[in-house]
Amino acid sequence: MTTKFNFFPQRFFYLFTLLSATTVAHATEWQQQSVPMVGVQNYFMERCIEFGAGKKVEFSFSSQYAVNFDVHYHPGNSIAFKIKKDNIKELSDEFTSEAVSNYCFTWNNPIDVGSDWNIQLKYRVVTQ
Numbered sequence: 001m002t003t004k005f006n007f008f009p010q011r012f013f014y015l016f017t018l019l020s021a022t023t024v025a026h027a028t029e030w031q032q033q034s035v036p037m038v039g040v041q042n043y044f045m046e047r048c049i050e051f052g053a054g055k056k057v058e059f060s061f062s063s064q065y066a067v068n069f070d071v072h073y074h075p076g077n078s079i080a081f082k083i084k085k086d087n088i089k090e091l092s093d094e095f096t097s098e099a100v101s102n103y104c105f106t107w108n109n110p111i112d113v114g115s116d117w118n119i120q121l122k123y124r125v126v127t128q
Helices: 002-027
Strands: 031-037 044-051 056-073 080-096 101-108 117-126
Touching (some): 031 044, 031 056, 031 101
Antiparallel strands (some): 056 117
């Protein structure tokens, strides 16, 4: 019985170590998403992703049409902007998360462009 008890924690430790290493490896890999946009004025789309506190996040996006863009999160019942840009087709930037929260990448179509398209988003958490 003692052998079984000692054996389980050792296996658990190895499994935990393996899972931790895998999580760290994925954290630095680029993630990609295609974000659908509709060509009517004031249409907006966002992608919200949870990041831990104090994480450096690198990202870029490209769009066929100019958009208004921001990255924000919601501390309490408010909204806090990390980045806010108007009338751009692409951007490469970074920010550091303030708290564990969902950070929302948001695109707004400022004019009627007449057709739908996709925005390509790329992001990663940089280990510090």
